[in-house]
Amino acid sequence: MSTASVANHDAAHDHHDHEHHDNFVTKYIFSQDHKMIAKQYLVTGMFWALIGGFLSILFRLQLGFPDMDMSFLRPILGGWIDETGKLDPTFYLALVTMHGTIMVFFVLTAGLSGTFSNFLIPLQIGARDMASGFMNMLSYWLFFLSGVIMFISLFLKTGPAAGGWVVYPPLSALEQAIPGSGLGMTLWLVAMTLFIASSLMGGINYITTVINLRTKGMSFSKLPLTIWAFFLTAVIGLLSFPVLFAAALLLVFDRSFGTSFYLSDIYIGGEALPNTGGSPVLYQHLFWFLGHPEVYIVLLPALGITSEVISTNSRKPIFGYKAMIISLLGITVLSFVVWAHHMFVSGMNPFLGSIFMFLTLIIAIPSAVKVFNYLTTLWRGNLIFTPAMLFSIGLVSFFISGGLTGIFLGNSAIDIQLHDTYFVVAHFHLVMGAASFFGMVAGVYHWFPKMFGRMMDAKLGYIHFWLSFVGVYLVFFPMHYIGIAGFPRRYYSWTSFEFANMYTDLNMFVSVAAIITFAAQFIFLFNFFYSMYKGRKATLNPWRSNTLEWSTPLVPGHGNWPGEIPTVYRWPYDYSKPGAEEDFIMQTVPLSATPESNLPHEQEMVKLELEIMKEEEDVMASNATSH
Amino acid sequence: MYGFLIGVGVLLIFSIIWMVYRIQTLVSVVKGSDKKIASGSNKINAILFVVFLIGSTILLFWYSIKEFDNYDLPVASEHGVVTDSLFWWTMAITGIVFLITHVLLFIFPYKYQYSETRKASFYPHNNKLEVIWTAVPGVVLAGLVISGWMAWSDITAPAPENAHIVEIMGSQFQWDIRYAGKDNVLGDFDYRMITATNAHGVDFTDKNSIDDFPSPVVVIPKGEPVLFKIRARDVLHSVFAPHMRLKMDAVPGMPTRFWFVPTKTTAEMRIETGNPDFNYEIACTEICGRGHFSMRKVIEVVEPEAYQKWYAEQKSFIQMNPALAAGTSSETKEVAEIQITEK
Numbered sequence: 013m014s015t016a017s018v019a020n021h022d023a024a025h026d027h028h029d030h031e032h033h034d035n036f037v038t039k040y041i042f043s044q045d046h047k048m049i050a051k052q053y054l055v056t057g058m059f060w061a062l063i064g065g066f067l068s069i070l071f072r073l074q075l076g077f078p079d080m081d082m083s084f085l086r087p088i089l090g091g092w093i094d095e096t097g098k099l100d101p102t103f104y105l106a107l108v109t110m111h112g113t114i115m116v117f118f119v120l121t122a123g124l125s126g127t128f129s130n131f132l133i134p135l136q137i138g139a140r141d142m143a144s145g146f147m148n149m150l151s152y153w154l155f156f157l158s159g160v161i162m163f164i165s166l167f168l169k170t171g172p173a174a175g176g177w178v179v180y181p182p183l184s185a186l187e188q189a190i191p192g193s194g195l196g197m198t199l200w201l202v203a204m205t206l207f208i209a210s211s212l213m214g215g216i217n218y219i220t221t222v223i224n225l226r227t228k229g230m231s232f233s234k235l236p237l238t239i240w241a242f243f244l245t246a247v248i249g250l251l252s253f254p255v256l257f258a259a260a261l262l263l264v265f266d267r268s269f270g271t272s273f274y275l276s277d278i279y280i281g282g283e284a285l286p287n288t289g290g291s292p293v294l295y296q297h298l299f300w301f302l303g304h305p306e307v308y309i310v311l312l313p314a315l316g317i318t319s320e321v322i323s324t325n326s327r328k329p330i331f332g333y334k335a336m337i338i339s340l341l342g343i344t345v346l347s348f349v350v351w352a353h354h355m356f357v358s359g360m361n362p363f364l365g366s367i368f369m370f371l372t373l374i375i376a377i378p379s380a381v382k383v384f385n386y387l388t389t390l391w392r393g394n395l396i397f398t399p400a401m402l403f404s405i406g407l408v409s410f411f412i413s414g415g416l417t418g419i420f421l422g423n424s425a426i427d428i429q430l431h432d433t434y435f436v437v438a439h440f441h442l443v444m445g446a447a448s449f450f451g452m453v454a455g456v457y458h459w460f461p462k463m464f465g466r467m468m469d470a471k472l473g474y475i476h477f478w479l480s481f482v483g484v485y486l487v488f489f490p491m492h493y494i495g496i497a498g499f500p501r502r503y504y505s506w507t508s509f510e511f512a513n514m515y516t517d518l519n520m521f522v523s524v525a526a527i528i529t530f531a532a533q534f535i536f537l538f539n540f541f542y543s544m545y546k547g548r549k550a551t552l553n554p555w556r557s558n559t560l561e562w563s564t565p566l567v568p569g570h571g572n573w574p575g576e577i578p579t580v581y582r583w584p585y586d587y588s589k590p591g592a593e594e595d596f597i598m599q600t601v602p603l604s605a606t607p608e609s610n611l612p613h614e615q616e617m618v619k620l621e622l623e624i625m626k627e628e629e630d631v632m633a634s635n636a637t638s639h
Numbered sequence: 640m641y642g643f644l645i646g647v648g649v650l651l652i653f654s655i656i657w658m659v660y661r662i663q664t665l666v667s668v669v670k671g672s673d674k675k676i677a678s679g680s681n682k683i684n685a686i687l688f689v690v691f692l693i694g695s696t697i698l699l700f701w702y703s704i705k706e707f708d709n710y711d712l713p714v715a716s717e718h719g720v721v722t723d724s725l726f727w728w729t730m731a732i733t734g735i736v737f738l739i740t741h742v743l744l745f746i747f748p749y750k751y752q753y754s755e756t757r758k759a760s761f762y763p764h765n766n767k768l769e770v771i772w773t774a775v776p777g778v779v780l781a782g783l784v785i786s787g788w789m790a791w792s793d794i795t796a797p798a799p800e801n802a803h804i805v806e807i808m809g810s811q812f813q814w815d816i817r818y819a820g821k822d823n824v825l826g827d828f829d830y831r832m833i834t835a836t837n838a839h840g841v842d843f844t845d846k847n848s849i850d851d852f853p854s855p856v857v858v859i860p861k862g863e864p865v866l867f868k869i870r871a872r873d874v875l876h877s878v879f880a881p882h883m884r885l886k887m888d889a890v891p892g893m894p895t896r897f898w899f900v901p902t903k904t905t906a907e908m909r910i911e912t913g914n915p916d917f918n919y920e921i922a923c924t925e926i927c928g929r930g931h932f933s934m935r936k937v938i939e940v941v942e943p944e945a946y947q948k949w950y951a952e953q954k955s956f957i958q959m960n961p962a963l964a965a966g967t968s969s970e971t972k973e974v975a976e977i978q979i980t981e982k
Contacts, residue, residue: 101929101930101932102928102929105926105928105929105931175926176926180875180925180926182873182874182875182891183874183875183926183927183928186873186874189811189873189874189927189928190928190929275891275892276891276892276893277830277891277892278830278872278873278874278891278892279810279830279831279833279840279872279873280811280872280873280874284830284831284833288892289892290892291890291892291893292875292890292891292892292893293890293893326751326759327753327758327759328759328760328761328762329761329762329763330763331762331763331764331765332763332764332765332769333763333764334764335764335769335773357877357886357887357888358888358890359887359888359890359893359895362791362792362795365791365795366788366791366792369784369787369788369791370784370788373780373781373783373784374780376776376780377773377776377777377780380772380773380776381769381772381773381776383740384772385769387740387743387744387747388762388768390743390744390747390748390751391743391747391751391762392751392759392760392762393747393751393759393760394751394753394754394757394758394759395681395685395747395748395751395752395753396676396677396681396753397677397680397681397684397685397748397752397753402684405688405744405748408744409741409744409745412736412737412740412741412744413737416733416736416737417733419729419733419780419783420726420729420730420733423725423729423783423784423787424787424788424791425721425722425725425787425788425790425791425794426722426725426726426729426787428722428794428884428885428886429719429722429726429881429884429886431886431924432877432879432886432924432925433924469660469664470678470680471660471663471664471667471680472660474680474683474684478687481691482691485695489699493702493703493706493709493710494710496710496711496712497709497710497711497712498712498879498881500879500922500923500924500932501924501926502926502931502932503931503932504931504932505932506932508932508933508935509920509922509935510916510917510918510920511712511881511882511920511922512922514709515709556676585763587759587761588758588759588760588761589761590761595758595759
């Protein structure tokens with residue numbers, strides 16, 4: 013597909029020439045083209061989302077139907093289902109752990125950032141490709157390798173890692189404590205190390221590309237909010253992932269080389285271990301130094317995508333473009349100084365708890381500003397409900413619901429009761445899980461035409477949205493009640509306790525809702541793969557959007573634009589500008605071409621713009637003669 | 640046979656869905672609605688948002704009110720009353736924000752759905768508005784933070800001198816309780832001294848440990864400060880007493896603490912809840928392995944007099960197992976022997 017569009021222009025640009033020598037392997041497997049790498053990330057992310065979702069269905073079966081005979085799962089789970097058809101409690105913990113790890117890292121970090129940062133950064137800033145195509149390819153393949161290792165760990169006889177996705181030592185350090193802390197945990201650590209390397213390579217690339225490869229006129233104040241979000245996400249990742257690496261490395265030392273970074277005073281399996289002087293709380297600090305920014309690593313790209321989709325489909329500029337950027341910057345900085353709110357009752361100094369409570373509640377302010385700005389963008393818009401728009405509105409709803417419960421949990425006094433209950437589960441699944449997932453899906457619906465030159469079916473998209481949106485609320489909203497009632501997380505069953513020996517009906521309801529929501533995702537999968545080959549042919553700019561990617565050919569080839577990269581003259585949100593004939597003006601349209609719609613200060617800039625354009629023409633002309 | 644039938648059924652459902660899908664695609668092509676900017680579905684989606692808003696609001700209020708007594712656990716500690724009131728204040732404030740923002744979020748799609756005759760307002764920013772909605776949440780949050788911080792400081796302040804000390808030690812998968820005995824001072828411990836008969840690893844060469852005694856349940860007096868000294872023997876655990884609004888991790892190598900004042904005896908709570916079998920419980924809330932979900936311990940809150948009586952009646956570790964005193968210095972041995980002969 014791409015060769016056809018490039019063939020017409022091969023004379024214009026030397027660096028397009030190698031396009032013609034692409035074979036299957038370099039085009040689809042070891043591709044260095046950011047668009048192909050993005051698609052690789054997307055498909056891999058979807059694969060992992062299915063696995064992660066399936067694991068959650070397994071443990072929801074246990075929680076919703078504790079008396080169920082699960083023998084029918086034996087073909088998949090083998091020995092983890094005992095003779096009486098019950099799920100093994102240790103494997104239950106492994107399911108919870110792997111669900112978390114897979115969803116947070118493989119789906120919402122790699123699947124989201126990996127897909128859309130790769131796909132959109134060069135296309136929206138006007139670059140031929142990423143700063144380093146090779147490193148980009150390496151980033152994907154390290155992620156792939158990491159996935160292979162994590163996948164293998166699912167099938168170990170002793171099971172995969174089972175200490176919760178946070179893998180707190182000593183549980184994760186001692187094989188005697190839980191079988192999953194043996195080989196399963198080793199593979200978890202190896203996989204995560206590769207994943208961190210992959211993230212860093214990706215992040216370095218995104219940052220370099222955004223800083224250095226913007227096209228002419230694309231100043232930071234004209235960047236789409238998507239790019240701002242991807243850029244800051246990469247910055248957060250670059251600064252926080254190495255700390256997780258350090259945490260993991262010290263854990264490896266404790267596990268394998270007899271050090272005592274996290275271990276102290278432990279008597280287990282009938283013997284006293286020699287380790288003294290270590291601190292499990294140290295691990296928690298290191299882990300959450302990544303773990304909390306990680307929340308924003310998965311959330312910011314989704315918010316960026318939403319900003320773009322909501323503005324386009326409201327036919328209105330995003331309200332408070334600068335406030336949105338400042339909020340993003342504020343969140344970026346603050347995300348590094350709130351980590352210990354995960355540790356209010358970990359035994360750390362209570363004074364530290366006070367400090368982190370203050371800092372945590374400050375981060376609610378930029379988040380609130382973002383919500384108000386989204387609402388104002390919708391206000392007096394001319395709203396078109398594409399599937400992407402629906403999912404973006406859904407995201408805003410989840411962001412509000414989950415964000416508000418964060419105000420409870422960020423308050424250390426209230427957190428005493430709520431910590432590690434289902435209230436927390438409800439909170440983060442809405443605010444970072446479902447919200448980011450919806451952002452990702454919105455992105456797929458919105459940029460599918462640019463990825464594959466075809467449209468996804470809108471009606472199936474609507475059905476997918478309503479089932480998912482209602483489904484997510486039915487799954488996670490009831491968890492608030494269960495949480496307020498004090499039900500602890502990561503419990504195989506609650507019948508051992510009088511205070512928690514209730515709500516079996518509600519848990520059953522949640523499980524059924526989860527199964528339906530999971531099933532609804534297959535509508536999306538069908539729509540995705542069917543439309544890739546059989547979907548309606550897209551037009552060049554199907555959403556009548558302003559950003560640069562819609563100025564490329566239908567399916568852009570290697571290098572993205574045949575001929576010159578377009579110059580950018582205006583911000584990306586000139587929708588429904590008074591005086592303009594159409595309700596959108598692309599970034600590539602010079603101000604001098606739209607005197608009817610220019611605002612007074614833009615009229616001033618026209619003179620400057622004309623001067624620059626003239627200068628450039630002179631340069632071009634002199635270049636042409638010197639050749 | 641069933642498997643086959645289910646298979647056929649699923650196949651049928653899929654083929655029906657498939658046909659409906661193809662037909663609607665063809666119809667939309669024939670009608671040319673796929674060429675329009677916003678088809679009839681736009682209106683349906685807009686209406687669905689309003690339907691969702693109304694439906695979910697009704698469901699929310701109906702269920703929240705109906706189930707209130709189920710999810711609102713009765714509170715039985717002094718600080719718990721404070722944190723509960725903070726919780727419900729936060730609920731009220733965030734609840735209002737939740738409702739207002741959602742009404743706007745779902746009404747706007749209906750009100751401003753696409754129309755070819757209308758143009759959206761070009762409204763890129765308004766500094767005044769933005770300052771307002773940065774400042775207002777700031778002030779409200781400051782209020783919440785300060786009240787939370789004051790409560791937190793009180794809760795985490797050092798325990799009063801006269802607090803009754805209870806040691807709770809988590810291990811896979813149980814809680815072990817140790818009381819300080821008559822001197823109200825717990826004896827030293829060392830994890831290397833743990834044996835089958837000395838699960839706590841109590842150092843019996845320490846004089847303070849001689850009168851220490853174990854208990855199968857946590858017995859505490861009503862209305863008097865109680866200090867939980869919390870530790871773990873193997874991996875992380877977390878002491879969670881839901882009715883006391885109490886939670887603190889048990890960390891191997893780093894003893895932690897939590898003090899509180901229980902306000903209702905178990906007997907009083909049995910009357911309040913109308914459940915004659917009611918018990919205060921401790922659960923584990925830090926993942927600790929296979930039996931994480933079953934680390935139960937009962938707390939019995941009694942009147943102070945009953946507590947004193949019970950306390951005096953308990954047998955110390957050494958009284959129960961004199962062999963533990965073996966190997967201690969002659970001086971402590973003497974004290975221990977006196978104790979043993981006393982009863």
